[in-house]
Amino acid sequence: MTSEANDGRHLRTVRNAVEIVESLKRHNGARVTDLAAEFDVSDGTMHTYLNTLRADGLVYKEDGEYRLTLEWFTLGTELRERIPVYRHGTGPADDLARRTGDLVYLAVEQRGRVYYLYPTRGADAPEPATSVGTVRPLHAVSAGKVLLAAMPDEKREHVLEELTFEPVTEKTIVDRDEFREELERITEQGYALNDEEEFLGSRTVATSIAHPDRGVAGAICASGPKTRFDDDYITDLLPSLKETANRIEINIQRSDPVHSE
Template structure:
């Protein structure tokens, strides 16, 4: 009896999070629209939403529901508990100011990349990414910089769990091709994203590796292909990123 109760409790918790994820994907939805996505009656789904609304995790606007700002409180707390965020955010912000582009800080958690910090320079382009967003690791420069410093078994686990979906025609979707690419990233110490996730966007990324040779995350600079050309893309930005990464790594060691 106890096992069945525990199983029901776990299922209820999972359904709660799935409802929140569905609301995030849809931006907003009615009870009827959500009923179509879940194997639940309208009354059961309404009970979930009413509870979430009462606790501030969901907001009701007329007949529609959307994710509430209380989740931002949890996310903000989680971010501030990340030591790398406190150490690297000022360096990443300065990187954006100096390059005039979009600078990013990403970490890996549960096989996905999570943006901890993003800073916009004066010429930075707007993208679909935001702080807290989870992205695949195989199709981003940041993700490749991290994967290149993980054991092959761990990379295999990540790919088994999340797959290698294509987001553009430049996305690597073959495992052996990815491993060959990651070997070059590891040797060169820099990952180049040539429109692998977003058409028209290039990215240069380097890993943040601590004193124990464990990768803590990665930083990058992103911009339009029109500005990320030749020497700037292949030499100037990589050198700048490696210099900033070196400062962050030293601060990780001695802070």
């Protein structure tokens, strides 16, 4: 944390406040002295930041610790409601989960990462390892791969240049050229597979959901243990997955024909 008034075109006070919020999220609350030490500022300076956030209803104090308020939950919930894939996709996703018994997810890409908006669980599915708001690197999950493959060339190249290709499991693709070949296959076949690249013992298949104005709205994924999600099962599942994606596309087009969020 610095005391400079600005950093280029970025206000340092705003950036400092964001970093404090991120720290409170990581630690699930913290004392003033601990935060001051973490950011190398005086207790008084940290009090000023925290009291400002508190006055705006973004943090509260309990048992000597500052914590994030549920205002963040409200903001996130309202934001999710504005996303077409969530607004028009939960019903079809629930139907797919009921028919197949699998875990089904809706996801979108933003800032080079995958955000999971909605998980729904069929009768035969294990407990979901991915919850609402989970963020994953694009290269390690089927949703990320299929969303990358569906992007316009210029945007895809920009995102690829920013990816660090850190391994999530021993099966994660970490070679840039190999990943480009994977994207070419996905474009040809119309779906992406995560073969234990996010969690060992788990496979996930995803297909993209088109948007009438912006090309791609998001992705729908089905996931399960590798013993269930063998190649034959995935082949049988794909028509239902793509049909569900098409239902969501139709819902979006009918409800948001011109100006969708």
